[in-house]
Each structure stands twice: as C-alpha cells, then as structure tokens.
Amino acid sequence: MTVPFGVPAPLPPGDPTSNGNGPRLGARVLLLDANDRLLLLHAHDPTERDRRWWELPGGGLRPSETTAQLPETDARARQRTCHTANERLTLLGERWWSAEELAVATGEWFLPPNLPELLPGILAGRFGDTPIELDR
Secondary structure: OOOOOOOOOOOOOOOOOOOOOOOOOEEEEOEEEEOOOEEEEEEEEEOOOEEEEOOEEEEOOOOOOOOOOHHHHHHHHHHOOOOOOHHHHEEEEEEEEHHHHHHHHHOOOEEEHHHHHHHHHHHHHOOOOOOOOOOO
C-alpha cells in the first residue's frame, strides 16, 4: 500500500549527496506471518538512548528507487542481515506482534502512532487498495 505525502527538501529524495539528515521520501511495509502477526523493528535515538519506539520495516528511497521497490529491497537486505550504518546505530531488535498485543501495549511507542488502531481494519480487508493517511 502506498501512502502519499509531500516533503519539502532542499535535495531531491534519494540524492546521494545528502548526509541522511532531514526529510526524505520512503516506504514502509506491513510484513505479516502465517498467524497475522506484524513484524516491527525496535529502534532508539542514538543520542537519547531512552527514546525508543517500534516501527515498520522499510526506509528511505535510493536514487531511482520507487516506493513499490523499496520494501522488496529492504526484505532482501534483512534476509542477509545487511544493515546500513544508521540501522547499526539505531536498531535494538525485532518482534512479531499480534493485533491484540499491539492494542494492549500502552507503554510502547509505535510509528505510525495509530498503528494499533489501524491493524485490525487492515487485517479485515476494510481498506482494500485505498491509501491510508498516516499520522506523523
């Protein structure tokens, strides 16, 4: 599912001269196992170790990469456990979450923040091919 949004940036998305800081276009994937559990990555801010969150796999677009191509590229890299320098600094682990577990995980921070509310509807097929506007 592609989520459209605009990003003002001084460099084009995926520009290789960028230092990686600031807004950029990206894509995230909902990766489900046979039990409809969702894979989330546990991450933290390397400058604020206590600032932790759970996020969907995916990331920033590379030059000439599309939002449809990024999840496949990310999944292949994850299978080989090839992580970018940023991922090596920020990733703490990963976990498969059920919709029920997400709903009661009040002490956790998820990105997007409304993921626990969205997942049951996604699993039920209520959104179809309609893009979902995510909270920022």
